[in-house]
Amino acid sequence: MFNFIYDGYWKGTNAKDTTLFDKGARMMTIIDFQAAKKWAKLPYEMQRKLLHNVFCVNCGLATIKEYTLKDDTYGIVVEASCEKCGSNVARAIEMQ
Structure with missing residues (x-):
């Protein structure tokens, strides 16, 4: 297990996944x-x-x-759950 800095934020990693904590108290896997x-x-x-x-x-x-980031042919897909009701939500982000 090792830790490193990502854009000024603490990030802990292991062989399988990485968790990022940002200033807005969001957690990204x-x-x-x-x-x-x-x-x-x-x-x-x-x-x-x-x-x-x-x-x-x-x-x-x-x-x-x-939230979780997944690679897509056209960019990134952000997968998460709604904080209020717990339903699965996703956000597609197109990139060049």
């Missing part, structure tokens, strides 16, 4: 390092805006606390 590389290229403010723009079918605009 990385199981796909390609997705993490793409995500790291986005400015912090853009990441925050994208995470605050997730739709829940039950609640409308969702607040998420824990």
Whole structure:
């Protein structure tokens, strides 16, 4: 197990996954390092805006606390659960 700094935030890792804690008390689990590389290229403010723009079918605009990044042909998929109702939510982020 080792720790390293990611964009100024503490990040702990093991062989299987990585957990990132950011200033907004969100927790990200990385199981796909390609997705993490793409995500790291986005400015912090853009990441925050994208995470605050997730739709829940039950609640409308969702607040998420824990999320997972997955690589996609067109960019990244953020998978999470709605903090209010617990439904699964996802946010596709297209990248060039």
